[in-house]
Amino acid sequence: MSCGKVLRVVLVGAESTGKTTLCIELAKHYNTVWVAEYGRENWEEKLAAQSLKGGDIPEWTDEDFIHIAQEQQRRENEAARHANRVLICDTNAFATGTWFERYAGKRHAAVDAIGNADKVDLYLIPTPEVPFVQDGVRDGEKIRGWMHDRFVELIGKSGVPYQLITGPWEGRAEQAIASIEAFLARCESEAQPAP
Template sequence: MHAWSDLPPAERAERASRIVLVGAESTGKTTLAQALVAHYRTLWPETQWVAEYGREYTEMLLQRQDVADADVRSADWTAEDFAVIAVEQQRREDAAAASGSPVLLCDTDAFATQLWERRYLGDASTAAFDAVPVSPPRGLYLLADVAGVAFEQDGIRDGEGYREAMQRWFIEELTAREQPWALIGGTRAERLGRSIHLVDKVLVTAGWLPGF
């Protein structure tokens, strides 16, 4: 097998193990993603993290709708908004996969955007799926458990009452789509340790780490 550094960008994008963190609001996804990036950068300094574009887009949308000063802000969403988010999230993911290491950490993806569209606009709205119906193969989805994690308001979150329902939707959809996934719970240290173990198994199977 060729060394990773010898691979051209297109082959890196094809062969990178894409690890996607998903879950309801305020379940520690971003914190876990950043900790995983720090861990894998000790092996591969070029390891990248794809941040959640939906949050960036939400801030822009709130400013455009002139509701930025509300204590808890909720945007007025359209189906097109979710299509734009899904396409840009996928574009950023693919760019990072082409320039990063054998493992790519993604803080959400186009699939998760589909569930957020469902949350805001109902089952009949499928713009995100129509825009990005297929994603590249995933090494693993890490689903952050709501159990034991208090909801923290950051000014734009409005889904405290939807957290358990969102988690059920993720479990149902990941299972129905036959995606590799694991529910990650426990303390912050336990979540990180279990995640590293699972991601390492993916990387061993892919041939980028020696076997256990």
């Protein structure tokens, strides 16, 4: 188990499972900073630029995903310098690789290499049994099950601890806090000198 100075908690999973809302609640609870999902910000900027020009919805490129993974990781590492014991991240570069797979049907070596350099202590994976809420940007309602299963599969293989966050919206924040507290308690226990 990794027990660094700042515990890095990353929320990943299918769309519309409450990840961003949980990030905000967790950051408030721990009086710390959180890192927003840069891929969404990037996509909204591309959509806005395209709507000014008129025409079709813009396409994703390999370079987009490489840039998103790099920028997500850069923002996370910068935020870690200002975190109060816990850093909360709404996705990471590893997740960007899985989104590339969702769109391209295959993995991308360069994106995966960036994701492999991620520092993660604990993943929280909200499950997709809650209702899908379309916000005008999301497109993955039909593949929520696949995305969730793929994240669980890949994180399970990575060996990084993870916790599923289940059930209705109410109670998810409490589950996430309990998971973080349990991880912090194990870290403190391991840090105690042997008698």
